[in-house]
Amino acid sequence: MTSVALLRQITDYANRPDPYPLYAELRKTPVVRDEDGPYLVSTYWEIKSLLHDPRVSSDARNLTPEAARGTDLEQDPNLPPAFIRLDPPEHDRLRRLAMRPFGPPHTPRRVFDMHGELTEIVSGLIDALRDRDAIDLVDDFSYPFPVTVICRLLGVPREDEKHFHEWADTIAASLDPPGTDEERQAQQESLRQARGDLAAYLAGLVEERRRAPRDDMLSAMATDHGPDGQMSPVEIITTAALLLVAGHETTVNLITNGMLTLLRNPDVLQRLRSDPGLAVPLVEELLRFEPPVQMLPQRTTLADIDIAGTIIPKGAPLYLMVASGSRDPQRFTDPDRFIPDRTDNQHLGFGHGLHNCFGAPLARLEAQLALTELVRRLDAPRLVEDPPPYRRNAVLRGPRHLPLTVSGIR
Numbered sequence: 001m002t003s004v005a006l007l008r009q010i011t012d013y014a015n016r017p018d019p020y021p022l023y024a025e026l027r028k029t030p031v032v033r034d035e036d037g038p039y040l041v042s043t044y045w046e047i048k049s050l051l052h053d054p055r056v057s058s059d060a061r062n063l064t065p066e067a068a069r070g071t072d073l074e075q076d077p078n079l080p081p082a083f084i085r086l087d088p089p090e091h092d093r094l095r096r097l098a099m100r101p102f103g104p105p106h107t108p109r110r111v112f113d114m115h116g117e118l119t120e121i122v123s124g125l126i127d128a129l130r131d132r133d134a135i136d137l138v139d140d141f142s143y144p145f146p147v148t149v150i151c152r153l154l155g156v157p158r159e160d161e162k163h164f165h166e167w168a169d170t171i172a173a174s175l176d177p178p179g180t181d182e183e184r185q186a187q188q189e190s191l192r193q194a195r196g197d198l199a200a201y202l203a204g205l206v207e208e209r210r211r212a213p214r215d216d217m218l219s220a221m222a223t224d225h226g227p228d229g230q231m232s233p234v235e236i237i238t239t240a241a242l243l244l245v246a247g248h249e250t251t252v253n254l255i256t257n258g259m260l261t262l263l264r265n266p267d268v269l270q271r272l273r274s275d276p277g278l279a280v281p282l283v284e285e286l287l288r289f290e291p292p293v294q295m296l297p298q299r300t301t302l303a304d305i306d307i308a309g310t311i312i313p314k315g316a317p318l319y320l321m322v323a324s325g326s327r328d329p330q331r332f333t334d335p336d337r338f339i340p341d342r343t344d345n346q347h348l349g350f351g352h353g354l355h356n357c358f359g360a361p362l363a364r365l366e367a368q369l370a371l372t373e374l375v376r377r378l379d380a381p382r383l384v385e386d387p388p389p390y391r392r393n394a395v396l397r398g399p400r401h402l403p404l405t406v407s408g409i410r
């Protein structure tokens, strides 16, 4: 089968509940390409090596014009890419600047300081479920929790969420491979609109924080003077938009996929209930087994690269199929089994290399706390339907709803 046929199957909504057999098919040829489609890389070692290869760019401006026409939904000249879509040295400068409010590099102090605050938010959301015997885990818990956290961290008023959640959804959906030309055009138009609206909204807030700083990331980015100087106003806006969208659209799926997996494996749910320490390796296993980010669709080559015997030419679009890599039997023993205390678990769930997830310490802590508290406090939770209804997105994959019945809240 060609890569495009497989990519079309992977993005086909009918396969959203279980794309993993398609990845197994894909891994038979580590690098595949159809005539005018992107190169799909699906095996662990090849993906990892490309994620560490300086000849691989995250900046869509390096695509050849023909490749850009097919895949690039980017460029608004007034709004340059955020650092997830930039290469060194700009990437490194902006990532360092964004990291400063978190504390010294590699010690995300601010995240550990948030433990009490996170517990309080989780408890409040679960308390609100008292007197209910049916809940939708997504709307009642998995979505409001990380959104409240990222809003507080950035200093974005939580009550404004009703305005920006649609913009964030549109931006997240734009990561998916475009369909027909018409779909692509419609997608481009709504993306431009959503980006513009979000940028205008954030510009107003940044200005407020510059005049009257508070203890939040927007204020820190607007007033900081460190060894790297300052972010420009546009850089603050694109960085804040990146953090807002990343903090919105990923952790929700990790928590929901986590609860779904636990309910499908009641013995593991029971183990977590009696041993909360299991949450740490269990969340790593979830990031391997049911990762919220299924593929990294936005890479391109800066030179011809020979990988697994295929030459990927300069300027070609690359899709790194990280969810497939994390199930590669060449790397993981028994990869299709969920083993909550798996050791040697260097999954690709947070990417790897210089773009590895900036929010990983926060996302890990959120998921560990959420799952531990949900299994401790929900009495006899049961799935109403399996599989549940999924979001349309293939790249940021997860259930749209997770209806559960419970016999009470402890």
Ligand code: HEM
Binding pocket: 058, 083, 084, 085, 095, 150, 242, 243, 246, 247, 248, 250, 251, 254, 291, 292, 293, 296, 348, 349, 350, 351, 352, 354, 355, 356, 357, 358, 359, 360, 362, 363, 364
């Ligand atoms: C990058 C996954 C939560 C901020 C990434 C990448 C992955 C990822 C796979 C690599 C992208 C690439 O290489 O192109 C996840 C998952 C999360 C999560 C699975 C939740 C379970 C968060 C949160 C934040 C965040 C909560 C914000 C606080 C970022 C940023 C980048 C990134 C800023 C870009 C890093 C760079 O380019 O240097 N994330 N993420 N993520 N993530 Fe996350």
